[in-house]
Amino acid sequence: MVVAPGGAAAPGEGGDQARVGEVPPEAAARGVVGTEKAVRWVWDDTGRWYPRLLADGVRVERCLDLRLAHRLLRGAAATAGSRLATTPSGPFDAAGAAEPDRVESLFDVATPQERPDEDALLAEIGAQDEAVADHPRLRLLLVAESAGALAAAEMRHTGLPWDRRVHDEVLAEQLGPRPTGDARPPRMAELAEQVRTELGAPRLNPDSLPDVLRELRRNGLPVTSTSKWELIGLDHPAVAPLLAYKKLSRLHSANGWAWLDRWVPDGRFRPEYVVGGVVTGRWGSSGGGALQLPKSIRRAVRADEGWCLVVADAAQLEPRVLAGLSHDERMAEAGRGRDLYQGMVDAGVVGSRDHAKLGMLGALYGGTTGQSAAVLPRINRAFPLAMAHVETAARAGERGEVVSTLLGRSSPLPGAQWNQVQADALDDEAGASAQSRARAQTRAWGRFTRNFVVQGTAAEWALCWIAEVRRRLWALGEQGDAGRAPEPFARRPHLVYFLHDELVIHAPQELADEVSAQVRDAAAAAGRLLFGDFPVDFPVSLASARSYADAKD
CATH class of the missing domain: 1.20.1060 (Taq DNA Polymerase; Chain T, domain 4)
Structure with missing residues (x-):
């Protein structure tokens, strides 16, 4: 095993039995030795180190991003009593390589600090290993989050092909x-x-x-x-x-x-993704509006000559994740092998697909008015386990408690202002306005935690999907003529864009069908990894075309 740039094994990767070597930054590209699958890199920040390797044509199979892992473990309810969670802030609480456009992260972060020294890296690895020792799901989350960081760096390296x-x-x-x-x-x-x-x-x-x-x-x-x-x-x-x-x-x-001019100087759009930049674990972006590409400019996103864009959308991801979380078999059955909303209509739950969609959005986001509220009673009766799951999360939030995703990412506690409003409402002299304000605030936080458990677990599924797609694409090997992507991806299909439940792969035209099959199988594999043998489907709609607009239409 090679560890760089630090000097210790990753948690759970062999400990003292691992072959460990510290690789200085200037020699990072030469540090990849032997079979790549036998190498795991441990570093303080993927965004700081991986671009240097990519620039030298080196792909990293797997890594442990200590900063991302630290942030997760500091906020996880399962590790609240650990040594890592209870120690004062240190270098791994500092900001990473980029900050999200909108501040929705779990913690206020400090100004970026210098790279942690070897002693700090060793201490951090030990503390993380200790924290996750009895929490295999959290360990999986750290692996998935780190894989996401590798994919994000690779997408910035290759860029999204763009026709100026x-x-x-x-x-x-x-x-x-x-x-x-x-x-x-x-x-x-x-x-x-x-x-x-x-x-x-x-x-x-x-x-x-x-x-x-x-x-x-x-x-x-x-x-x-x-x-x-x-x-x-x-x-x-x-x-x-x-x-x-x-x-x-x-x-x-x-x-x-x-x-x-600013973002596509060379025919490639290279935004900076911020892995886990949103409180639920969804990604953010540090500039360029990567997560908000308007429909009007999609036709400018064009594959290289002889290549295509394979666009994959996970269908009704959050409702399907809720079915898996709650083990609601009837809800899972409604979406088995078909559109989940139409399955709800066919099962007699609601009268139309629009009603099914509105009602499910109301259940996920706490809708209490309009058409969504009108159909919610029918959805409650049809899927009691699923609805009980989000209701339990909502009630916990209303009490000011923490909720967690399937793999253990936890919601933040409400802030001091929330606590003060609640305290003011309990005062003996509190008026009707203070009590009304407290009730409104309580309901709002309940809506947040209701959605947190589903959206956060959906983000975990997406991370596992990305990791599996990334692995499968690389395994396809080099094919045909080189495109304009830089090495080591010039002759390989590669990820170029990610948006919550959508992936875009740039692939040689002759591989379009094979890439589509691998992406579909990767979605099923991600579902099995999170939900085991519970029979919930994760279908993916797929299209390939030269332009992003044609694939989406």
Whole structure:
């Protein structure tokens, strides 16, 4: 075993019996020796070290990311009493290589610190091994999270293939020719002038929310925001051009020419994924909007000549995960070999697929109004085990308690403000407003924990899926002519994009069918790994095409 850059074996990987060698950073590429499957790298941060190996054409089969593991174990209820969880903050509590766009992480993190020295690495490995000694599920989660970190680094290394010419065509079609300097694109300038004319405000800046609200109100429109859902029902000639302007403004600011120059300089989009960047374990992104690619620019995502994009979507992932979590056999049966929502209709639970979807979303997210609430009683009767599982999580959250996913990722405790609101409501002199505020806050936290156990376990399934797909793609070996991806992936199918329950693989065209089969089998394997022999299916819709848009349509 080779451990780098540190000097000890990974937890559970042989301990004193392992062959251990410290590899200095400057010699990392030469440190991979022997059979790659016999090598496990242990390092403080995958995002810090793995790109150096990839740049030298070296792929790492598996690793243990100590920082990711540390964060998980510090927050896990199962290890709350461990030495690792109770010691003061140290170097492994510092920020990693990148921070998520939105702050939704489990802990406030410190400013990045220098790389931990060898003694700190050895101490951390020992503390982690001790913490997970009696928790095999948590150990699996650490392995999956670390595999996700490797995949994230590889996707940044290869990049998502992008056709700048097509992207420019999309922008020109919708915005007009590229403007010079800071000028508005022609179509936006036309709409801005139309809005000014209709509102009688010749100097209005349509990008200024306070100014737009003021002018709308001056024209007799009782608005509180400029959201589409508030404006769309208003009868005024300024509404249509204002909504059109807002739509084009989002495209221009989020994925316009400046974005194209910044993020796709060489025909590859290389965002920085943040593994576990969201509190439930979902990934975040540190820039470029990787998790929010709008439909309008999908056709710019194009495979290399002779290659294709295999796009895989896991169908109704969260409801299926809930069926597995709760061992609700009737719910699992509704989705066996078919669309789960249609299966609910066929079983007589609800009258339409739309009702099934709305009702299930209400169950997962705590919907108490509208159509979802109307069908919830029928879903409760049909799937009592599944509904009891999320209700139990909701009640725990309302009491201010921690809940955990299948593999042991735990929710954070509510903060000091939550506790203060609850305490104020219990005061003998508390008024109706204080009690109402406490009830609303209690219900909101219950909705969070209700969804946490399902969304978090779905994120764990996705990590296992990624890890299995990554392993299977590499096992297919080198095929045909090289694409434009860098080594070691130039002749191999490889992951290029991930979004919650969707994977995109860049593959030689002749391997499209084989890659699709491997992705489908990997989804089934991930289900077995998490839920054993409980009969819950994880079907995947698959399509291959030259462009992302064609595969999605």
